[in-house]
Amino acid sequence: MDEKAKAKLRAKLQDRRAELDALLGRIRSNITRGLDRDSKERAKELEDSEVVDALGNDAVAERRLIAATLSRLEDDSYGVCQSCEDPIANERLAAYPYASLCVDCATDEEQQKKRA
Known part of the structure; x- marks a missing residue:
């Protein structure tokens, strides 16, 4: 990957990380505001909190993928399968820029997970 393409991808990943940080900030703010005393409102807030937790977990997981991808960009291992090299x-990288495995190794890993 040439330096121009790396810089473009790096900027895209950093922008996405900033979006996720903003989302996580809003989620933290919602969690810390507490629950009202009314039972109907409390039930709705608990339901909403489960959705917020799921969104937060997804955001944290994607943020980790971004960090790993940025690290691979820096050490010039981006675009190289971490299993078979x-x-x-x-x-694949265009469709899923976080990819750290080639299609064959990713397929093998998925099949192993299904068997476990």
Whole structure:
């Protein structure tokens, strides 16, 4: 990957990380505001809190993927499968820029998880 493409991807990832940080900030703010005393409102807030927790977990997981991807960009291992060390197809990286495994290794990993 040339330096121009790396810089573009790095900026895109940093922008996404900033979006996730803002989302996580809003989630933290919602969690800390507390629950009202009214039981109907409390039930609705608890339900909403489960949705917020799920969103927060997804955001944290994506933020970790971004950090790992940025690290691979910095050490020039981006685009190289972490399992077999073959190049990851450009089409795969375009569709899923966080990819750390080639299609074959990712498929093998998924099959192993299903068997476990």
